[in-house]
Amino acid sequence: MRVVFLGTPSFAASVLARLAQDSRYTLVGVVTQPDRPAGRGGAAQPPAVKQRAQELGLGVPVLQPETLRDPAVVEQLAALRPEIGVVAAYGEILRRDVLAIPQSGYVNIHPSLLPLYRGPAPLTGAIMHGDAETGVSIFRLTPKMDAGPILAQERVALPPDARAGEWTTRLFERGAALLAEVLLPFAAGTLVPTPQDDALATYTALLKKEDGRIDWALPAERIERMTRAYDPWPGAQTSWRGQVLKIIAARVVADDGTARAPGTLLDGPAGPQVATGAGLLELVTVQPAGKRPMDGRAWRQGIRDLGAERMGEL
Numbered sequence: 001m002r003v004v005f006l007g008t009p010s011f012a013a014s015v016l017a018r019l020a021q022d023s024r025y026t027l028v029g030v031v032t033q034p035d036r037p038a039g040r041g042g043a044a045q046p047p048a049v050k051q052r053a054q055e056l057g058l059g060v061p062v063l064q065p066e067t068l069r070d071p072a073v074v075e076q077l078a079a080l081r082p083e084i085g086v087v088a089a090y091g092e093i094l095r096r097d098v099l100a101i102p103q104s105g106y107v108n109i110h111p112s113l114l115p116l117y118r119g120p121a122p123l124t125g126a127i128m129h130g131d132a133e134t135g136v137s138i139f140r141l142t143p144k145m146d147a148g149p150i151l152a153q154e155r156v157a158l159p160p161d162a163r164a165g166e167w168t169t170r171l172f173e174r175g176a177a178l179l180a181e182v183l184l185p186f187a188a189g190t191l192v193p194t195p196q197d198d199a200l201a202t203y204t205a206l207l208k209k210e211d212g213r214i215d216w217a218l219p220a221e222r223i224e225r226m227t228r229a230y231d232p233w234p235g236a237q238t239s240w241r242g243q244v245l246k247i248i249a250a251r252v253v254a255d256d257g258t259a260r261a262p263g264t265l266l267d268g269p270a271g272p273q274v275a276t277g278a279g280l281l282e283l284v285t286v287q288p289a290g291k292r293p294m295d296g297r298a299w300r301q302g303i304r305d306l307g308a309e310r311m312g313e314l
Helices: 010-020 048-056 071-079 122-128 164-188 220-229 296-301
Strands: 002-007 026-031 036-038 043-045 084-088 106-110 133-140 150-157 237-240 243-253 265-267 272-275 280-288
Touching: 002 010, 010 026, 010 048, 010 084, 010 164, 026 048, 084 164, 106 164, 122 133, 122 164, 122 220, 133 164, 150 164, 220 243, 220 280, 272 296, 280 296
Parallel strands: 002 026, 002 084, 084 106
Antiparallel strands: 036 043, 106 133, 133 150, 237 243, 243 280, 265 272, 272 280
């Protein structure tokens, strides 16, 4: 089966590699985002999918259009003559003219149990809601975002310490194996997709830097979830003595009931604690501005003259 692959970040690269090693499929082209400036120097860096395609030595075109709205790009895709398309976090919604190119359409991997958490940040949504279960869905793309019929799903327990970055990677790896088994029966018509129930749909939004700003008036439980849901970006952030402080890992600890202003830094038996709108939050791992992540206790030991100071909003 002739397959065109569309994807961009590192977790999508694992899907490309899985398809490349499967003799049932012939990759005829790879589409990914253009090289973008990255790092302190701002030099252009290729996306992970382009890097993996080069490492695999696929010998197929690697297209990096600014947009798939360009008619010339649509012609390039059509010239590849794909029988089916696979999309894994490509970064652009496909329009009808692109969707119409492969005779069997496009199949997408989404790290949630659709119709839950449609959109770009499904693991963030699941973690922030305290879900005990997540999963991965394989579905046929339609013009409406993440709303196409489902070909297959796999349920996975979501542990209470799950972090969004790590679990997105895990679910895409599981999804790659699931995808490889459903493409052929789907194209042959022996696998009948199941329509999603739109009435049960929930949605996530594109993450912004300000999403990670900690409001210490929130409950400790919600702030702890932020440290995992916004990993690796934008991260859960606050300020201390005028400098940005990232809270990488934290745990909710018992509160003795003493009234304290939210954001007040305290000394706890196992490490520094911060008063919140409901409960105390122990800082397990932090990252001060311009430094590497460090143990919360080591960070506290470097603070002199601690009074009734409070963490501030950015």
